[in-house]
Amino acid sequence: MGLEPGTTRVYRCAVCGADTPHRICHRKDDRYAIACTNCHGGALVGGNELLLYQVKWEEELRQILEQLADAEEDDKPRT
């Protein structure tokens, strides 16, 4: 699963409102106690929520990087 205590997952922090890495502090069944690495705000989330958010975030990041790569292509002088 890769949701071991001590690892971090990107999640929307309810306290500072940003997508930040959250350290997984504690696991009980499929509930995870996580703490924002930015403001140290805590949250309790389900394992699926955590994994889905990570996948969604990585997909968004991939799209952003692709758009940046495309923009760089356009900047190159035409030969």
Ligand SMILES: [Zn+2]
């Ligand atoms: Zn936070």
